[in-house]
Amino acid sequence: MGTSQSHPGPGGKSSLVPPWADDQPQQPLPTPQSLRFKPFRQAFGNFVSTGNPSALKSALGHYARKSTGGRTTAARRLGNTVKAGAALYHTLTGGGSIADGDVAIDVGSLAGMPSEAAINSITQALTPSGGDSDKIRSAMNCALAEALDGVAIFDPNAITDDMIINTMIVYVSESIFLQVVQDAGQAWIKADTPSQAIAAENSLRELIKVEVDIHMAPMFSGNARSLTKSQIARIQRDVINAVWSEWEKYQ
Template sequence: MGTSQSSGGPGGGVPMVPSWTPDPPAGGSPESESGGGKAPDEPAAPAPEAPPRAPVPAPLAPPARFLGARRALGDYARSGDSRELRRGLGHYVRTGYGGSATATRRFGGTATTAGALGGALASVAAGQPAAPGSPLDPVLLAGRTAQEVMDAVVEVVRPVDGTQDAEAERASIRDALSELLTRFPDADLLNLDPDQRAFAIERFTAIDVFRRFELDLGKTIIEKAPSAATALARLREARDFIKQSVAASFRKLRGAGRTLTSGRIGQVVGDALKETFEIFEGYAE
């Protein structure tokens, strides 16, 4: 789970959303995803150009931003009480990241990368020709192992850029594709069906949320747990809880007609993140 990369988390006085973090894609409505009820051949009216908006400065983190989260997670690490885990997640979002809205902005890279992942998997499944020299060129991937295909997907979707976010997202992509192959043993990574691609996108999102949480606060759980084995068990429980929470948010959006359709993946993922962080923030009540 990468516990060796856990740290004390970012401190106070720094922007809660780093300058390199992309804004989450704007959310859409069920009508906009289905064409707004227009007949298939009816041309869409051109959308008016929106005036450019000045970027909203990210709020600065307060001193001891993770203090409440550390206290709750320390109790969780010692006792295994799931209520303390939920309370820790609540303080993590509410104070650590200034609430669900700012937390969603902080995970803008997750939504953007999820969209790129979905696009790459859909393109290769549709047999669309890759750019010359692309790691996803079917000719280059012929006869390659699943691990080599995963590596190619990672290089296309999230190239190295020197940020911690990039390294975390690259690892999250690999983990998501590994879980996909566990869930669908006969899946072909170069020809995934829509349900398999949706699973990969949802699982990437959940794993990336956990990975950031672990980088910020995993050290607290490791240090406060009574043993190394217990610490790993607590982190697995936290990972499972976050995965279940993110999955529930995606299910809620699907029930409202928000599906991971091509071109809107980043928007749906951003909305799922917002839904998840709103739930987490409520745990701090």
């Protein structure tokens, strides 16, 4: 069934932000609401079984307001994703190491490799160990594969500004998508057939990508290559906040 799963997902008593994911641990967290995933999963199961866009929006409204504790908390839950995204950006722009012990890879050393092998080398180097590593690796692979679609041999000198921006849009979109998929848990079993589940995944992925694109593309405003670590991290957080702000309006 594509990316969907039968794992129950996190429980209602779990922390809104696991300590290993939080990139702003000095800030207090709100107390999770009781049964915070129930309305989200019920509405999401309805969406999976019917394909109704209204059910999807209702699910995401519950998810943003209650399940994840709101926009600011959501950005912190994706703290590891944001950090890895900064490393990906600086790798593509030739920024090299971005300090604080972060791993970087010289894309120049990958010149002449098959693009698939170059993508694997980049994701292997930049994916952190521990929590969220599988989601980060998957999101990076998806973003780089889309950016290099149709390119047989990797050439770092052929990486354009548009490719960098699109890579970051797809990376953040896919990271949000994978987090929603994980948190939906067994709501996916409402699909009667594998094709029904895949159709639901595609609808969710497209909705997220459109919203991320709307908010993220203008943030580069002609400055696709010279952003600092803190600037590209801030852009990612601001985009996550903006997406959650939109979802919080859904009823």
